[in-house]
Amino acid sequence: MKNRQSNIRLGIFGFGCVGQGLYNVVQTIAQAGIEVAKICVKDREKPRTLPTSAFTYDPQELLQDTSINILAELISDADEAYHIVKQALLAGRTIVSANKKMLARHLPELITLQQNYGGTLLYEAAVGGSIPIIRTLESYYSAEPLTKVRGILNGSSNYILTKMEAESLSYSLALQQAQELGFAEAIPTLDVGGYDTVNKLSLIAAHGFGATVQPEDVLRFGINTVTEADLTIAQTINSRIRLVATAAVDEDNKLTLRVLPTFVTEADELYYVQNETNGVSIDPVFAGEQFLKGSGAGSFPTGSAVWADVSAAIAGYRYTYPKAAKKTVAINQESELFLYLRCTEEVELAPALKLRLNLLQTTAGDSIYSLLIKERELLRLHSYLSDQQVFVAEITAEQAKLIALQSGVAEAMIY
Numbered sequence: 001m002k003n004r005q006s007n008i009r010l011g012i013f014g015f016g017c018v019g020q021g022l023y024n025v026v027q028t029i030a031q032a033g034i035e036v037a038k039i040c041v042k043d044r045e046k047p048r049t050l051p052t053s054a055f056t057y058d059p060q061e062l063l064q065d066t067s068i069n070i071l072a073e074l075i076s077d078a079d080e081a082y083h084i085v086k087q088a089l090l091a092g093r094t095i096v097s098a099n100k101k102m103l104a105r106h107l108p109e110l111i112t113l114q115q116n117y118g119g120t121l122l123y124e125a126a127v128g129g130s131i132p133i134i135r136t137l138e139s140y141y142s143a144e145p146l147t148k149v150r151g152i153l154n155g156s157s158n159y160i161l162t163k164m165e166a167e168s169l170s171y172s173l174a175l176q177q178a179q180e181l182g183f184a185e186a187i188p189t190l191d192v193g194g195y196d197t198v199n200k201l202s203l204i205a206a207h208g209f210g211a212t213v214q215p216e217d218v219l220r221f222g223i224n225t226v227t228e229a230d231l232t233i234a235q236t237i238n239s240r241i242r243l244v245a246t247a248a249v250d251e252d253n254k255l256t257l258r259v260l261p262t263f264v265t266e267a268d269e270l271y272y273v274q275n276e277t278n279g280v281s282i283d284p285v286f287a288g289e290q291f292l293k294g295s296g297a298g299s300f301p302t303g304s305a306v307w308a309d310v311s312a313a314i315a316g317y318r319y320t321y322p323k324a325a326k327k328t329v330a331i332n333q334e335s336e337l338f339l340y341l342r343c344t345e346e347v348e349l350a351p352a353l354k355l356r357l358n359l360l361q362t363t364a365g366d367s368i369y370s371l372l373i374k375e376r377e378l379l380r381l382h383s384y385l386s387d388q389q390v391f392v393a394e395i396t397a398e399q400a401k402l403i404a405l406q407s408g409v410a411e412a413m414i415y
């Protein structure tokens, strides 16, 4: 595991998709001057591509070895990842991580630990795979306010939506394909339920807007109730459905955060983000909109992002959360959304809600409505709508009107 002129010793936790990606990048860039000291894994029986001597099963072997200059936490267990990162930061060590679930849940504490003990934590691979979004928000736009960051951040959901639309696959078949190709977890709720996207959005909120948010406070609907009918309807109005994360501030510096399936048109860059690819648009006040697109997952793309963190950390780079030090950002739940709702005709929607729904179409036993609603109210209705298996997506009034016109419900009143 030694490279020529090695002088930096790297300890890796995890040798799965991302851990192996990092290892292979380090080995390929021979002049890197990095020596992989040891790799910590869990399963003693698993066949490995490296000799047994390369591995340990005891995290303390890496955490207590002070000859290791830098640690990379790349394991799939979020609780254990938290203990590893916390112990490293308590000792003032430098550690990089890809674990968005752990980071989103514990970010405030991990920032405090860095301030108190002088350690460094970087996590570019946790958001958008190979797309350098965190460092762009944190460093390049440290001094320019942003109005919006919006993107597709979950490769599995995007793969499922693309396949359903392009090949008329059912949701379950597209999901099965995504799992077989290794894009979706064995238990896919984290991806298709929008949780993974929310975790990534909360990291974007910290670096792009200086906001600390708990993932459960973010409005979230996933794609787990989408059907071929929804995608066909989107196609008839020259749109596509994508799982979109949005962080946007208004003039009062109030921040809206939401993850929702969204009807995107051909004029939107997100329309062209296909399969497992990720895409993020950044809207700075002066620079004008920019769009980054790239591999959101996979061994080499994610390994590349971790490698970028390792090399930056070696050069002394650390996050300073510059936006957090400026103005306090309040979370806005008063903004209004225009929604597309689809449910089976058997679903008995609450009368108070039904009165405000605007019928757009009935199709094969399903009713499709539009609804103008405040975010706070939608948050309250979240579990009710999810329990009723209602598919919820953001749509514009113009798009809703087109659906109504095409179905002959032309007189439908669109807000």
Ligand SMILES: NC(=O)c1ccc[n+]([C@@H]2O[C@H](COP(=O)([O-])OP(=O)(O)OC[C@H]3O[C@@H](n4cnc5c(N)ncnc54)[C@H](OP(=O)(O)O)[C@@H]3O)[C@@H](O)[C@H]2O)c1
Pocket (backbone or CB within 6 Å): 013, 014, 015, 016, 017, 018, 019, 040, 041, 042, 043, 044, 046, 074, 075, 076, 077, 080, 098, 099, 100, 101, 125, 126, 129, 296, 297, 298, 299, 302
């Ligand atoms: N895959 C991607 O494209 C991607 C992209 C961005 C971020 N991430 C994040 O990167 C992390 C790793 O993902 P992955 O896809 O590489 O996972 P993976 O392929 O399932 O590999 C997980 C690795 O973690 C090790 N591990 C699990 N629990 C452990 C424990 N308690 N102690 C020590 N090692 C343990 C496993 O050990 P064994 O080998 O012994 O089983 C395995 O080597 C996750 O947080 C994931 O969310 C992944």
